[in-house]
Amino acid sequence: MSRNIYFTPGPSELYFTVEDHIKQALKEQFPSQSHRGNSFKKCFQSTVENLRELLNVPSNYHILFTSSATEIWERIIQNCVEHQSVHLVNGAFSQRFYQTSVDLGKDSEKIACAEGSCASWKDIDPEHANELIAFTHNETSTGAAQPIEDIYAAREKFPDALIAVDVVSSIPYVNLDLDRVDTIYFSVQKSFGLPAGLGVWLVNDRCMEKANALQQKGLKLGTYHSLPSLVKQAGSYQTPETPNMLGIYLLDKVSRDMLQKGLDQIRKETEYKSTLLYYTIEEHASFKPFVKNSKFRSQTVVVAETEIDSQEVVEQLSSKGLIVGKGYGKFKEQHIRIANFATHSKEQIEMLVDQLNRIG
């Protein structure tokens, strides 16, 4: 059977070392060992240390594990918001975070924008910005990326609010100064090129203080995955529940591989590949970039409008073993989405570009 290459924006192509790491984990019988034992605790510690180094995480941050980024949306609202959060909604994923806060009974505010663009922090009502402002750095549904300067500007303007940033589909490429935000989070099946089922939540002490204050007021922060519970267990390199041990093991190994490659190199390659992709769709007779304003264009999820039905494009590429995503939601037929993650090599993107050029 010939192998496909997955350019889908999550799950995506596995990082090229993952297969060997899985074999090694099975050889060590890692998944059978206790999640309270030394081998797991060592693995937890090593994962956290690798991520600290790779992502330049300040010492006042905790690194916690959940089941998904979707879970982290709920945890952030439960632990860091009493009445109201503000959400810059650039598409379907940021909308779902906003909806989570509404479902949890908060009187939250949504700042919307045209799809393929980014909402403006200037539209935030200062009266609503006392607790938490939520950004989605890379809106995977539309390929719009919020400029980092917008996030820093909101921090300056609203110093009392906690700033939360969804970096699910842009980490480790995104170069965000964690001293100027309070919490970031991701799941591993996007750019890290790992099997799904693990969320990574980075939270600083300000978030912890907020959670403690809410608890003192008598609010319920949740149960086993409340922020205090996660932080307490992480202090001894454990999780409250039996976690996705294999997922944490693989994250340890792949973050080490990425450290060895170097984040500078990963970023340079990402920009080389995205330049090639955007050039290809701009020059193509049947495609054009969906995000018109280049300052909002994602480097890690490239979305093209297509004159040919997306199904046909997807099928033509897939007959060559190249799997790209269709449009998200209502754009299903009109768009194709191409992931340009750290897991995708230059050679793979070059192969894709060759085939894109034969379409139409």
Ligand SMILES: *Cc1c(COP(=O)(O)O)cnc(C)c1O
């Ligand atoms: C995929 C995605 C999520 C949700 O991740 P899950 O692992 O499915 O919970 C959240 N935000 C963004 C921007 C995403 O791309």
